[in-house]
Amino acid sequence: METNDDRLSAQQSLTLIESMIRQAKGKASGNSFYFLLWGWVIAVCNFGMYYLMKFSPYPNYAPAVWMLTIPAWVVTMIYGARQGRSQGIISHLDQVNKWLWIAMAITITPAWLFGEKINWMVNAIILMPVGAATFVSGVILKFLPLRLGGIVFWAAGILCYFLDPVDQYLVGGFAIILGYLFPGYLLRSSRE
């Protein structure tokens, strides 16, 4: 495309438009970093919560393990800002995927913050939207293991309704490993 005032025929214009739009749209970058970071953080928090509530002499301090999510948020924001600047193109699907997870985080945060008011029945509540976001991410990235991960979260979420609050954290930890970390590692190896 050397010249700037060359006249185009209508058909040439349409062909050009189609070709350019095809090159720009429809691809999400599929970065596994967030899946691995949050997968490990949430798995450690879940297992930590389970261990401290069940076996430690100070179960009241168990919720403190969730403080781990604060540095994870900081890392996420710094990484996200750097990543946004280093991508040649940000597709609409990248934006949809990003806002899906931000919306999901907003949806589940009250359950974490006010878990005590619902007797820490937190996992029964949060695993369902996490399943939805994981499943939809799988659709956006066209990546089957994430869709299956979403189904794992839904199954774990339903199971949690039948368990006591402490055991729910054990289920939550395993659900994260199977539904989030495992697909995250598969995503990383498939996109390398």
Next chain:
Amino acid sequence: MLKELDPLLHSQLRLGVMSLLMGAESAEFTFLKEKTNATAGNLSVQLDKLSEAGYITIEKTFRGKKPLTRCRITRKGIKAFEEYVQALKGYIK
């Protein structure tokens, strides 16, 4: 009667840039340059024309010490592009 095609869009490079930006949230100068096969100087001039018309916004920042230019289509640009495509359909029929 056939509608007149927007002269700002009816040029190969500017139309190429606008089409790329229609399909993306935003794109870097280097990406646009690679996809359009334009020279940096020519692309820069055409981006300025689109920006002056309010069809795109150009954000200039730095990545480390290197300058980074990112372009994004505006609402006005989207409207102009859609009208251009509508007018184009008239020519094809």
